[in-house]
Amino acid sequence: MRSRISRAVIPRLSIYYRTLLLHKSSEVVSSGELSDLTGCTPAQIRKDLAYFGQFGTPGRGYIVSDLKKKILEILGIDKNWNVALVGVGNLGTALLSYKGFKEQGFNITAVFDNDLRKIGKRLEGITIQDINGLRRTVKNKEIQMAIVAVPAEEAQKIVTTLIKAKLRAILNFAPIRPQVPKSAELINIDLSIELEKLTHFLRQKV
Amino acid sequence: MRSRISRAVIPRLSIYYRTLLLHKSSEVVSSGELSDLTGCTPAQIRKDLAYFGQFGTPGRGYIVSDLKKKILEILGIDKNWNVALVGVGNLGTALLSYKGFKEQGFNITAVFDNDLRKIGKRLEGITIQDINGLRRTVKNKEIQMAIVAVPAEEAQKIVTTLIKAKLRAILNFAPIRPQVPKSAELINIDLSIELEKLTHFLRQKV
DNA sequence: TAGATTGTTAATCGATTAACAATC
DNA sequence: TAGATTGTTAATCGATTAACAATC
Numbered sequence: 001m002r003s004r005i006s007r008a009v010i011p012r013l014s015i016y017y018r019t020l021l022l023h024k025s026s027e028v029v030s031s032g033e034l035s036d037l038t039g040c041t042p043a044q045i046r047k048d049l050a051y052f053g054q055f056g057t058p059g060r061g062y063i064v065s066d067l068k069k070k071i072l073e074i075l076g077i078d079k080n081w082n083v084a085l086v087g088v089g090n091l092g093t094a095l096l097s098y099k100g101f102k103e104q105g106f107n108i109t110a111v112f113d114n115d116l117r118k119i120g121k122r123l124e125g126i127t128i129q130d131i132n133g134l135r136r137t138v139k140n141k142e143i144q145m146a147i148v149a150v151p152a153e154e155a156q157k158i159v160t161t162l163i164k165a166k167l168r169a170i171l172n173f174a175p176i177r178p179q180v181p182k183s184a185e186l187i188n189i190d191l192s193i194e195l196e197k198l199t200h201f202l203r204q205k206v
Numbered sequence: 207m208r209s210r211i212s213r214a215v216i217p218r219l220s221i222y223y224r225t226l227l228l229h230k231s232s233e234v235v236s237s238g239e240l241s242d243l244t245g246c247t248p249a250q251i252r253k254d255l256a257y258f259g260q261f262g263t264p265g266r267g268y269i270v271s272d273l274k275k276k277i278l279e280i281l282g283i284d285k286n287w288n289v290a291l292v293g294v295g296n297l298g299t300a301l302l303s304y305k306g307f308k309e310q311g312f313n314i315t316a317v318f319d320n321d322l323r324k325i326g327k328r329l330e331g332i333t334i335q336d337i338n339g340l341r342r343t344v345k346n347k348e349i350q351m352a353i354v355a356v357p358a359e360e361a362q363k364i365v366t367t368l369i370k371a372k373l374r375a376i377l378n379f380a381p382i383r384p385q386v387p388k389s390a391e392l393i394n395i396d397l398s399i400e401l402e403k404l405t406h407f408l409r410q411k412v
Numbered sequence: 413t414a415g416a417t418t419g420t421t422a423a424t425c426g427a428t429t430a431a432c433a434a435t436c
Numbered sequence: 437t438a439g440a441t442t443g444t445t446a447a448t449c450g451a452t453t454a455a456c457a458a459t460c
Contacts, residue, residue: 076409094300169404198375201391203282
């Protein structure tokens with residue numbers, strides 16, 4: 001019986017994966033080498049990987065190509081994903097013009113806003129739609145994820161709408177923590193909180 | 207002797223603070239009420255606040271105005287902060303045009319890039335400078351924080367430069383984890399990692 | 413075989429939750 | 437006073453680290 005995977009493991013797999021990209025697929029890499037490159041301890045790396053099976057070789061280490069393939073599958077980044085963006089204010093527009101998503105296999109294929117002056121306009125080659133069209137578009141375009149970049153006041157309502165449209169993976173930039181059912185995964189990126197960690201640090205030092 | 211403050215406390219203070227903004231300063235609020243509004247447990251809220259002293263009233267709760275003031279001080283957001291932005295590619299430009307920072311008291315007062323075609327141009331009213339001018343500008347403009355939005359390959363070099371210029375608080379968007387001395391605080395916001403948490407979740411469900 | 417490194421169990425560490433005496 | 441809620445200590449939970457037999 002497989003023990004429950006610690007929440008902290010998945011983000012570390014992302015880190016391991018990027019490090020593996022620096023290696024030739026034919027190479028073998030040990031937990032010690034990965035430790036040097038990632039800053040995680042060798043024990044932690046072995047334990048993290050062991051959650052998903054035994055694919056190292058005692059005395060040698062891990063075959064880079066095997067490990068890459070395995071992590072790719074675990075993370076679900078062996079395919080592209082279609083993403084809906086809700087809210088094209090400052091931050092939303094910014095995220096839409098950010099090319100990093102597409103490079104990583106995340107395609108923003110639909111954009112929504114509730115501002116009548118914006119609806120119908122094109123941005124980065126995509127026509128801004130009314131949120132009412134969400135359900136149909138999600139189905140037609142096979143969208144699986146959503147990025148929320150609306151003001152705090154609207155975020156809960158939008159998230160509820162997304163859930164109703166059967167979206168189960170949401171990246172939220174609004175500075176609140178919307179409620180979602182357990183069947184969905186919501187990740188909050190709150191720039192204010194991050195900045196306030198820094199100001200707290202600076203204040204403390206004085 | 208004050209016990210060491212758990213790392214997880216500070217971001218929760220940010221959350222409590224925002225909830226307090228919804229209350230009149232003259233009101234009194236209990237850990238139970240804050241719990242309903244934040245999703246944190248009452249015990250956790252009381253424990254978090256108790257790290258910084260006793261400012262609740264048994265049988266009543268916390269006076270909103272006092273608590274606001276106290277958290278404002280702890281977080282260091284009772285003043286404005288000057289911020290340098292390094293890298294005006296896609297994401298950097300996006301962040302520069304994002305108005306949320308200024309609203310929270312974070313003023314981006316200097317912008318740097320290493321692209322000769324960009325240096326000297328103006329963006330959002332700020333002239334893009336060569337990174338060589340960093341040290342002088344940091345001093346002249348009393349900049350205390352930096353946002354890093356350069357490609358992964360350049361991030362470590364830039365962070366080292368920032369540290370040399372006596373900056374001690376850095377928000378990094380490059381998808382690597384640069385090394386910094388213990389005297390500095392570096393926070394990484396890695397959009398790929400966050401997205402991969404979501405794709406892992408979706409993959410797992412199938 | 414000798415040396416190296418995995419996979420796993422036990423020990424440690426740190427953070428959260430529960431419980432309750434003290435207090436308004 | 438009776439009811440409510442804090443501040444704090446002890447118990448629990450979960451994640452990380454250390455240690456080492458098994459294995460190449």
